[in-house]
Amino acid sequence: MSTLSDPVNLSTPRGSDAGLTPKQLADKYGLTVSGRRPTLGRYIKELWARRHFIVAFATARLVAQYSTAKLGQVWQVVTPLLNCVVYYVVFGLILPNKVDNYVVFLCVGVFIFQFIQSAVQAGTRSISDNLGLIRALHFPRASLPIAFTIIQLQQLMISMVVLVGIVLANGLMPGMSWLLVIPTVLLLCLFNTGVALIMARIGAKTSDMAQLMPFILRTWMYLSGVFYSIENNIEKWPTWIQIATDVNPASVYMDLVRFAFDPSAFNRGALPPHVWMVATAWAVGAFLFGFVFFWKSEEKYGRG
Known part of the structure; x- marks a missing residue:
């Protein structure tokens, strides 16, 4: 009989288990590898089961984000408004643009x-910023980039109220086209979620990416027509550049919101038919690719 002081070899199977490989033993007793990536279908189910956690986590982080500032949640609106003021002084007064209702044009671009x-x-x-939570709890890691996208969506909803006030103050009255803002924001949210998932995996592996992203995003902003009309400046540029600007997702979504608020600002009061197709393709494509791309490395997040 073995006592507590007797050495016991736990790695050697005994009795009926003798001769079985570790994999056979694991299969026999229903053991699985800790942290192993689930199948895609099961992963989606686990993620859906935690939808309430995702929303609660996003709301809590949003409230805590400005808890130390005296103006609190007001900064969600003040920050983009201050950007609008700076861009208006530079591009609306110093370097005037030939754009009707430029204030609306600019504010939509900045907010989107x-x-x-x-x-x-x-x-x-x-x-990378939530390794403690990842290592302490078991949950689908995609919950985090999705939650952070929801935070930004909640901020956008608050900003949209201010944006509507700016539109009304510039003499643009509500019309049926305003309803187009809803599907546009939904498509944009889907696109953002996909890109956030892609960047979450890249950022988890390359810590320097967080330092590089501001420069990439600033370049993207300058090329997307946030504060100037792209169409008025690329007429003589090569065809491939014009095509690239036409399918630029940031430009596409900004144009859709701008058209919703002010259809008269566009040629013949209508958008080219391909715009909605491009917007949908970007949203669905980015989300599907981003979700699968992120899921592929599910078991690696938080491990070293």
């Missing part, structure tokens, strides 16, 4: 690109 920029930056840091 701010949503894209914040979602991408938050997604890039979502894994």
